[in-house]
Amino acid sequence: MEELSCFLLPMAEKASVPVVVHFDHGLTAEKTRLAMDLGFTSIMYDCSTLGFEENCKAVAEMVREAHSRGISVEAELGHVGSNESAAEASSASDTSAYTDPEEARRFIEATGADALAVSIGTAHGAYRAAPKLQLELLRKIAEVVPVPLVMHGGSGLSDDDFRNAIRDGMAKVNIFTDLNCACAKAAHDFYQPGCGMTDLIPHLTEAVKEATLKKMKLFGCVGRA
Numbered sequence: 001m002e003e004l005s006c007f008l009l010p011m012a013e014k015a016s017v018p019v020v021v022h023f024d025h026g027l028t029a030e031k032t033r034l035a036m037d038l039g040f041t042s043i044m045y046d047c048s049t050l051g052f053e054e055n056c057k058a059v060a061e062m063v064r065e066a067h068s069r070g071i072s073v074e075a076e077l078g079h080v081g082s083n084e085s086a087a088e089a090s091s092a093s094d095t096s097a098y099t100d101p102e103e104a105r106r107f108i109e110a111t112g113a114d115a116l117a118v119s120i121g122t123a124h125g126a127y128r129a130a131p132k133l134q135l136e137l138l139r140k141i142a143e144v145v146p147v148p149l150v151m152h153g154g155s156g157l158s159d160d161d162f163r164n165a166i167r168d169g170m171a172k173v174n175i176f177t178d179l180n181c182a183c184a185k186a187a188h189d190f191y192q193p194g195c196g197m198t199d200l201i202p203h204l205t206e207a208v209k210e211a212t213l214k215k216m217k218l219f220g221c222v223g224r225a
């Protein structure tokens with residue numbers, strides 16, 4: 001984390017648009033506090049494997065601390081599982097639990113969190129079978145939750161899945177696997193015997209940039225900063 005913050009923070013400062021440097025999935029208070037100490041401007045404190053009351057209590061405490069330092073907090077209610085841990089091909093991981101709208105409303109009221117990751121049928125990592133998004137559930141959550149909703153496990157969804165989810169209330173989309181794979185594919189495509197990492201890096205950068213731009217166009221976020 002220290003290494004990351006060393007180059008991410010100066011990069012963010014140079015950007016011509018507003019940028020948050022976000023620490024995703026802080027699973028312990030200790031790591032999450034370290035991220036704040038290192039200068040991350042946004043943190044996720046993920047207590048989604050705890051019961052509702054414990055999740056509320058832990059996040060409320062972290063929100064007080066983070067807000068006093070001018071840092072925003074994302075929390076998660078319901079649990080977005082991982083495709084890697086799913087025992088068999090299914091629409092979402094067997095470790096996922098959908099978010100309940102009424103609980104989500106109470107959760108935000110009780111914690112003061114700035115954004116909420118919700119579980120509506122996505123899972124982290126590469127999908128083995130096409131995920132089936134629970135859009136009706138998403139609309140119900142969006143109706144009663146006053147803060148931006150966050151989609152985790154976005155990689156591998158179809159363009160229509162994204163359009164529908166954004167239309168129905170998703171305000172932030174987390175993408176990693178798709179960009180990671182674009183980078184690896186470029187390494188494969190541009191490798192030639194005798195070439196070094198420094199020869200590849202410009203191609204990798206360009207591949208990630210292209211994949212990111214494609215997603216930005218799809219999400220409708222180009223030119224809106």
Ligand SMILES: [Zn+2]
Pocket residue numbers: 024025080124152153174
């Ligand atoms: Zn996530």
